Amino acid sequence: MVSKEIRQVIVNKMLERGWRNKLAKKGENEQSLLEHSLNVLDVVITLIDQKLVNFTEREQQILVLAATCHDIGKETDEWQDYIIKGGKWVSHTRPDLAETMIDEIAGELDWEISSEALAAVKLHMTNERTTGATVTELFTEHKNNQWKILCDLIDAIDNFVSIRELLNAKYYWENSVLRRCAQIDYHSARVRGISTTLLHKAAMEAYFHNGWFPVLFFPEGTLYITKLSNEKRVNKNDIESILKENFKELFKRKKENFPKLLVGGILQTFFPKPELFDLQDLRSCLWEATKRAKAKEKVDEKNVYKYYNMKRLLDETGDYKIAKLGDVKDLIKIKDKLPEEYKNLVRDKKEQFSQEEINFLSNRMGRAQPEIAVQKYFTKVIDPRNDLVKEHELKYFKQAYEEIFGENTFDMLMSTSTLMPANDVVLGIDHFWNQPGCKFGVEVSKIELLPAKKRQRILIDTLVEIAEQGFRQIEKKPSIDHFIEKISHNFMNDIYYPGSADADIKELTRQQINSYTHAKRNLCVEKKGDHICPVCNSRFKKGVSAIADILDKPGSFNNRAFAYDRIENIMICQNCYYERLLQQIVLGGRPKETICIFPQMNISFYGGQIIEEKVLGFQIKMKEIEGGAIESPNSVINLRWHDKIARNVVNNDLGMMSTDEFCELFKYQMPDETQKKCFKKMVTSLAEEFDGNIEEVNQLYGKQYASWDELAQEVQERPGNFDQIVHEICVQAYNSYPQLEVVFQTPNVIMIPTYNPVINDSGAIGEKDEADSKKVLKQILISLMFFKYLDMSVAILEDKENFGLIVNSVAGAVYIPPNAIVRTLFSNKVGISTGNKAASWISRTDVDKWLNGLIAANQLTYRLDYPQKNNLYTILTAEHVGKLLRRIKIKRKGITGYDIDNLEKLKEVLSECW
Numbered sequence: 001m002v003s004k005e006i007r008q009v010i011v012n013k014m015l016e017r018g019w020r021n022k023l024a025k026k027g028e029n030e031q032s033l034l035e036h037s038l039n040v041l042d043v044v045i046t047l048i049d050q051k052l053v054n055f056t057e058r059e060q061q062i063l064v065l066a067a068t069c070h071d072i073g074k075e076t077d078e079w080q081d082y083i084i085k086g087g088k089w090v091s092h093t094r095p096d097l098a099e100t101m102i103d104e105i106a107g108e109l110d111w112e113i114s115s116e117a118l119a120a121v122k123l124h125m126t127n128e129r130t131t132g133a134t135v136t137e138l139f140t141e142h143k144n145n146q147w148k149i150l151c152d153l154i155d156a157i158d159n160f161v162s163i164r165e166l167l168n169a170k171y172y173w174e175n176s177v178l179r180r181c182a183q184i185d186y187h188s189a190r191v192r193g194i195s196t197t198l199l200h201k202a203a204m205e206a207y208f209h210n211g212w213f214p215v216l217f218f219p220e221g222t223l224y225i226t227k228l229s230n231e232k233r234v235n236k237n238d239i240e241s242i243l244k245e246n247f248k249e250l251f252k253r254k255k256e257n258f259p260k261l262l263v264g265g266i267l268q269t270f271f272p273k274p275e276l277f278d279l280q281d282l283r284s285c286l287w288e289a290t291k292r293a294k295a296k297e298k299v300d301e302k303n304v305y306k307y308y309n310m311k312r313l314l315d316e317t318g319d320y321k322i323a324k325l326g327d328v329k330d331l332i333k334i335k336d337k338l339p340e341e342y343k344n345l346v347r348d349k350k351e352q353f354s355q356e357e358i359n360f361l362s363n364r365m366g367r368a369q370p371e372i373a374v375q376k377y378f379t380k381v382i383d384p385r386n387d388l389v390k391e392h393e394l395k396y397f398k399q400a401y402e403e404i405f406g407e408n409t410f411d412m413l414m415s416t417s418t419l420m421p422a423n424d425v426v427l428g429i430d431h432f433w434n435q436p437g438c439k440f441g442v443e444v445s446k447i448e449l450l451p452a453k454k455r456q457r458i459l460i461d462t463l464v465e466i467a468e469q470g471f472r473q474i475e476k477k478p479s480i481d482h483f484i485e486k487i488s489h490n491f492m493n494d495i496y497y498p499g500s501a502d503a504d505i506k507e508l509t510r511q512q513i514n515s516y517t518h519a520k521r522n523l524c525v526e527k528k529g530d531h532i533c534p535v536c537n538s539r540f541k542k543g544v545s546a547i548a549d550i551l552d553k554p555g556s557f558n559n560r561a562f563a564y565d566r567i568e569n570i571m572i573c574q575n576c577y578y579e580r581l582l583q584q585i586v587l588g589g590r591p592k593e594t595i596c597i598f599p600q601m602n603i604s605f606y607g608g609q610i611i612e613e614k615v616l617g618f619q620i621k622m623k624e625i626e627g628g629a630i631e632s633p634n635s636v637i638n639l640r641w642h643d644k645i646a647r648n649v650v651n652n653d654l655g656m657m658s659t660d661e662f663c664e665l666f667k668y669q670m671p672d673e674t675q676k677k678c679f680k681k682m683v684t685s686l687a688e689e690f691d692g693n694i695e696e697v698n699q700l701y702g703k704q705y706a707s708w709d710e711l712a713q714e715v716q717e718r719p720g721n722f723d724q725i726v727h728e729i730c731v732q733a734y735n736s737y738p739q740l741e742v743v744f745q746t747p748n749v750i751m752i753p754t755y756n757p758v759i760n761d762s763g764a765i766g767e768k769d770e771a772d773s774k775k776v777l778k779q780i781l782i783s784l785m786f787f788k789y790l791d792m793s794v795a796i797l798e799d800k801e802n803f804g805l806i807v808n809s810v811a812g813a814v815y816i817p818p819n820a821i822v823r824t825l826f827s828n829k830v831g832i833s834t835g836n837k838a839a840s841w842i843s844r845t846d847v848d849k850w851l852n853g854l855i856a857a858n859q860l861t862y863r864l865d866y867p868q869k870n871n872l873y874t875i876l877t878a879e880h881v882g883k884l885l886r887r888i889k890i891k892r893k894g895i896t897g898y899d900i901d902n903l904e905k906l907k908e909v910l911s912e913c914w
Contacts, residue, residue: 002045002064007606009108010041010068013101020655020791022075023845026083028811029164029601030844033074035791039161040154041067042604043215050213052182052227059150061111066154068105069098084845152177164601166218173223183228185212187239188221190494191804192536192575193594194582194743194751195487198250199494201745202243206234214605217747219598219807221497234498244488246745250586251480255281256724257588259288261581264549266292266373266419271380272549273581274388278480282381282467286374286460287725293373295452296366299421302329304353304361306422309334309346311430316345320412320427327423365421367452371432371459372424378463379414381478382470388478389470397470404439404462405431432459452691453700487578494575515539523570533573536802544577545569549590551580552799583753587741591753592763593779593796595740596803597786598749600793600810608747611790615750617659619742625667636736638668639754639765642778642872645785646858649851654788662789670734682733683712689729739764750792765796771870776819777854778872780842783814784851812841814850825876826850853909856902860884863899865891881907 014020014034024036031039044067047053048060055063073079073092082090099118106112156176163169166186173184187203189196204214204222210232212224226232251258262285264272270292271277277285309326317323325337326346335343347353384391398410412427433455437444440458444450447458471477519532528542535551546554547569554569583591603611625635639645648665670678687708690696697711698704701722705711715722715730722730731737740754754764765782766775783794795806795815806815816823823840842850857875864887866874878884881903888899 002048002060006064006109007041007045010064010105011038013105014038014068015656017075017101019075021848022080023083024071024074025162025601026845029162030812031601032791032844033071035603035607036161037068037071038607039216039602039604040070040157042606043067043157043161044154046213046215046225046605047181050182050225050227052225053153058112061106062150063153065102065105065111066150067157069101070154070158072097072101149177153181161216161602161604166221166223166602169216169218169602170223173225181228182225183230184215184223184225185234185498186221186223187234187498188496190496190536190538191220191749191807192494193579193803194586194753195491195494195575195579196803197743197745197749197751198243198246199239199491200748202239202246203234203495204746205242206238209238210234214608216602216604217599217608218602219749222746222748236492236495236498239495239498240488240492243491244484247484247488248481251484254585254588257585259284259724260588261584263288263292263377266376269547269549270377271383271386274381274386274478275483275486276480276581276585277381277388277478279467279471279478283460283464284724285381286377286463287456289373289377290370290456291728293369293419295369298359298362299365299369301358301362303365303422304358305329305347307361307365307425308353310422310426312345313338313342314426317342318408320408320415323426324415324423327420365425368425368429368433369419369421370452370456371429372419372421374456374459374463375413375428375432376416376419376424378467379416381467383414389474393470393474396473397466400466400469404466405435432462451693451696453689453693453696487582490575490578512539524568526571531571531573533576534570535572535576535800536804538573538575540573543571543573546572546577550577552590552592586743587753587755588738589755591755591799593754593765593798594803595752595754595782595786596749596795596797596806597752597790597792598807598810599747600813603747603792611747611750611792612744614659614790615742615744618663619744621660621663622738622740622742625663635670636668636734637663637666637739639666639739639782640756640767640778641668642781643858643861644668646781646855649785649855650859654785655791657789665785678734679712679716682715682730683708685729685733686712686715686726689725750790769869771873772819773822773873774870776817776822777857777876779817780814780822780850781854781858784842784847784854787813787847788851810841813844813847814842816840816842821873825873849908852905856905860888860899860902860906863888863892875906876909878910881910 014037019034019037020032022033023030024033025031041064044063048055048063053060071092073094074083075097076090076092076094079090079092082088095118102118156178160169160172160176160178163172166188170184170186173179178184185207187200187207189199189203200222207214207222207224211230212226212232212234214222215225216223258276258278258281261273262271262276262281264270266289270289306327306329310323313326314320314323322338322342326334328334334346338346380386382389382394382397384394389397394414401410401413402408409431412431416424416427433446433448435447437447437450440447440462442450442454442458447455450458476482515530515532518530522529522531523534525531526543526545531540531543532538533540533543544550548554551570551572554567580590583594622637625637645665652661652665654662686697694705694708694711703711705714715726737756739756740752743751743753756764763775765778779796783796786792786794793810793813793815795803795810796817797803797806797815798817801818816826818840826842853876854872857872860875861868861871864871864875864884875884884906885895885899885903888895892899
């Protein structure tokens with residue numbers, strides 16, 4: 001058994017020798033010397049810990065030492081120059097360096113000095129295993145006669161972890177000496193996004209349950225090994241059952257986000273995602289609905305005439321259909337439609353109404369708007385067009401509703417549509433407000449006289465009870481479990497292996513060709529037909545219309561359409577639709593950009609555990625800052641203020657930072673003056689929410705607040721002690737919305753969706769008025785920081801970019817988003833065309849250079865005083881630092897040491913850009 005302590009001793013030795021910043025592999029298969037050596041070591045540890053090799057304790061120590069030092073020669077300056085700059089081949093087999101490191105580790109761990117480990121270092125490379133070298137080792141006195149087997153094992157493991165493609169690595173294992181140690185199997189999935197992280201976790205758990213252990217993680221899947229005698233296999237049913245449980249757990253943790261997603265705009269799609277609705281969420285959704293139509297001091301005066309006419313017609317005829325004819329301001333149009341006997345009941349001239357009457361009715365309809373929204377949302381939930389209730393099942397809700405509000409009131413309520421104050425008050429609100437208070441356990445002659453919050457609470461409680469009565473008599477009640485069943489089954493189509501049956505390749509090819517043939521014609525066609533998803537490139541028959549709530553700018557140019565076609569809502573496949581729903585569930589809104597983190601090649605199980613500790617620590621610390629668990633609302637995570645972030649990074653080794661220290665780089669503490677303004681805003685909002693009635697608050701929370709300031713102070717200090725409505729007021733006042741969410745399940749893929757709920761059309765990184773090139777440069781800065789912290793490839797993607805394609809074409813450490821002028825800037829430095837895929841990635845060898853350059857550029861933005869819209873790009877495209885130096889002298893009347901330091905860091909970047 002190789003303990004964590006032993007591994008940590010070895011890791012510390014590697015770090016002392018600077019292996020984190022040394023290159024082991026170059027090109028598309030870039031890896032640091034630390035990462036590669038640990039992968040080899042961790043596969044050895046896995047074989048030992050899982051008892052898959054039958055070696056003595058000494059032989060295990062030989063394997064560990066040999067795995068640690070097998071590539072030690074790559075740390076030399078000569079070899080680093082060779083791998084980075086090219087030229088004459090340099091051997092990385094250095095027995096002298098290996099012997100020194102073996103002695104150090106063996107001494108610290110109290111192990112016996114091992115000549116066999118040194119032999120494995122000498123012979124682990126095929127081209128180094130000459131006849132002479134092998135004969136020399138044969139005549140060398142080794143204490144262990146299995147030294148040759150141990151050499152072969154290290155050689156095989158080194159080759160195994162050096163393979164970038166999952167299937168090629170599996171094939172190598174099955175055809176090498178490793179096959180004698182263990183069986184190997186794998187799971188593989190389409191890389192899509194958040195759903196991929198859950199698929200990876202479900203597959204890994206299924207393999208765990210069947211006695212398989214993960215040995216290497218790739219973005220698209222995982223390799224597992226097990227004993228040669230294990231006959232248990234994993235199938236899709238095993239994975240799907242676990243996937244369902246994973247979804248249930250995720251949705252339970254994100255329960256507070258559902259009302260925000262289920263309640264849309266009252267003038268647009270008020271019930272946008274009925275598939276997510278669960279009856280248990282109705283109360284929260286109705287409270288959320290009150291925010292979509294705030295109470296007004298008054299509504300437009302024309303609604304007064306409409307209200308009067310509708311009310312008179314309804315009272316006189318008892319027929320709401322006739323009453324609805326009065327919902328028109330023009331008296332001539334009303335009289336043209338009305339039967340003769342009712343024409344004398346209507347009026348529209350202002351002189352027929354006193355100003356007092358106009359003000360009263362206008363204010364009354366304005367005050368009713370939150371309750372109008374509540375009633376309207378209730379009707380959307382039970383509307384048969386949303387598939388939660390069948391037409392013949394409405395009778396159950398009608399019966400329950402009319403037992404409280406009276407005959408025909410249900411049909412009146414259901415006849416309302418978009419927000420129309422007069423129409424909604426006459427046909428809905430009046431039937432509630434005119435009820436005696438005793439009917440609901442309050443001592444008022446009619447409900448209208450109650451404070452607004454009490455009225456809303458009574459209405460919501462009543463409608464929830466009616467809904468529960470109605471759904472109780474329906475066989476299929478709305479439940480999130482139905483949605484989980486459906487998406488679990490759908491996302492299993494993203495699992496390529498293990499599969500239940502072999503596909504007919506010829507038939508799949510025929511279907512694919514047919515879909516491509518008709519894809520342009522069917523891009524915006526909702527009916528069932530041959531489609532190619534414009535997001536993930538998969539073929540499908542019946543898809544989903546990608547409205548703006550699902551896909552950013554769905555009507556923008558798409559090269560899948562015919563030239564000059566008018567593009568409206570394009571059709572996407574169901575899994576792309578569900579993926580975007582998942583993103584919104586996790587984040588509470590539609591992400592503008594997503595930070596995607598994944599191994600460029602692969603990562604071992606034990607290396608993945610280190611990543612897990614870092615990522616989960618980052619997640620916990622961010623929750624503490626943003627959620628107010630430890631910090632106050634005055635502290636937020638902010639990825640937009642690049643100049644402050646850049647200042648925080650200076651002189652810090654990001655790779656050696658603790659999670660707390662890394663999070664602090666993005667933390668923003670509001671200035672005292674801003675805090676005072678936010679606090680004042682919260683006081684005002686609390687008073688408005690409770691209609692200035694502090695006694696109502698005291699009754700509700702069992703407190704004795706003497707003022708709104710006192711209430712606001714406690715909300716600020718202990719927001720968790722209050723309900724969602726009050727907590728939301730605090731968040732709105734301080735704009736302390738969480739702007740990102742970490743989704744981590746396994747080391748295959750880490751997703752951090754981000755958005756900015758305060759600024760429309762803006763992500764958590766870019767500002768609304770910034771040039772695209774500046775936003776991209778800020779994204780690159782954040783990506784470089786995450787790369788240095790986690791030593792994994794990082795790509796920040798916009799909504800329409802295909803994550804799977806990015807992963808499959810990875811050619812470096814940090815992805816450069818598709819902005820032409822920024823990609824040109826980066827490609828110029830290495831003299832390659834932007835058409836080369838490497839032009840869209842920053843190489844591992846260039847990370848420090850560009851990180852330092854961007855930090856320096858950010859710190860100089862104030863000193864250089866270029867226009868904010870695109871100052872970063874302007875700095876990075878200066879012909880030389882002398883031009884920047886002169887501008888600082890002119891703008892700031894002199895140069896400081898701080899300026900010189902930053903200009904020196906910029907010099908290397910600028911010289912390569914020109």
